[in-house]
Amino acid sequence: MxxxxxxxxxxxxxxxxxxxxxxxxxxxxxxxxxxxxxxxxxxxxxxxxxxxxxxxxxxxxxxxxxxxxxxxxxxxxxxxxxxxxxxxxxxxxxxxxxxxxxxxxxTDGLGLMLALQEQAPDLDVHGQAVVILGAGGAARAAAGALAGAGAAVRIVNRSTERAERLAADVGASVIVSQTPEAFGDAVLVVNALSVRPDLDVGLLEPGTVVMDMTYKPLVTPLLAAAKALGLTTVDGLAMLxxxxxxxxxxxxxxxxxxxxxxxxxxxxxxxxx
CATH class of the missing domain: 3.40.50.10860 (Leucine Dehydrogenase, chain A, domain 1)
Structure with a gap:
């Protein structure tokens, strides 16, 4: 003691x-x-x-x-x-x-939710579709927190098997999707990959919030592209x-x-x- x-x-x-x-x-x-x-x-x-x-x-x-x-x-x-x-x-x-x-x-999941509260205060994920890019540890933390907040979580990942394991662990609110349609009605897209995702932000609806867990650089290419379209962005430093x-x-x-x-x-x- x-x-x-x-x-x-x-x-x-x-x-x-x-x-x-x-x-x-x-x-x-x-x-x-x-x-x-x-x-x-x-x-x-x-x-x-x-x-x-x-x-x-x-x-x-x-x-x-x-x-x-x-x-x-x-x-x-x-x-x-x-x-x-x-x-x-x-x-x-x-x-x-x-x-x-x-x-x-x-505490990564809670950190993600606090970052959203700070930089996207108008976002309400309850009952809404959200997309997470990746299926590793960071994606697991994000999926758990967002599912706990009542979101319908979609995992987009190159490895379907890994994404399906994540979906099974988090619960029925998580579905695996790798099609462009996964982004159509999403209110939030979170990049949980350590690399730049292969995502055309032009697919996203005007009100979609885009978050990148990376904070070096602070404005990642994904966030820069989203900002250019006038989308609300959340950076990895807020999550840190x-x-x-x-x-x-x-x-x-x-x-x-x-x-x-x-x-x-x-x-x-x-x-x-």
Whole structure:
């Protein structure tokens, strides 16, 4: 158990890790809240090194970790308890350590919903068709969150088998579609691929919202094409900040302060461009 008054230690783990923007976000919130806390980068270069980091967490040296590639699946497998969101994607981007136990969570889906609330506030997906491009871990998180919000989710992916597994896991509100008709009545299209999708945005209705989970570059070719047609767009940076909010609360025990962290992150991105 952490002694009263001791520094709360959080961080982010992945390899490579120097590019991570999480310390910028969490560091700003820590300073604004006046917490006795730290949030640093951890770059274990092997599964064994990551396991050693988790052992430090179990021993009480860490309160929590955000986890990025390539350790999300290992993080989930090492946990003693896992949220429904983490079980859906079989991976975790958040670990909380308490009394020698590890609790795993995935905050990507919530981050997506918070990003939509911020940058597409008029969007209501309940009872509406939405399209997700991809069927990997990011797509799973998106599908779970959107299906939970009452949307009729359609998965468009090159591999039908993988998309069908996702559809089966998320539930009856998800259908697999690879035809142009999949986009006809969609109120939202989410790119969950790590590459530019083969999508003609001219197929979309004028009111469709287009989201790209990628934030480097901030305005991806997909978002640029959508903006050119006057469509509402949602960028991956909004999702990154959105998924960090529940992580901050889980690790540090308070809600993230209401400050403009986006400007700080944009400045950091410009420095590293």
């Amino acid at each position: 952490r002694p009263s008054g001791a520094t709360i230690v959080g961080g982010v783990a992945g390899f490579p890790i120097d590019h991570s923007l999480s310390p910028v976000i969490h560091g700003a919130w820590i300073a604004a809240a006046g917490l006795n806390a730290t949030y640093g980068r951890h770059g274990p270069d092997s599964p064994e090194a990551f396991a050693a980091l988790l052992a430090r967490g179990r021993a009480g040296e860490l309160r929590g970790l955000n986890v990025t590639a390539p350790y999300k699946e290992q993080a989930f497998a090492a946990a003693d308890q896992a949220s429904a969101a983490a079980r859906l994607v079989s991976s975790a981007n958040l670990l909380v350590f308490e009394d020698g136990q590890i609790t795993a969570d995935s 900040i959105g998924q960090a909010r529940p992580s901050f609360q889980a690790i540090f025990g308070i809600e993230a302060p209401d400050i403009d962290v986006r400007s700080l992150v944009l400045a950091k991105l410009e420095q590293t461009a």
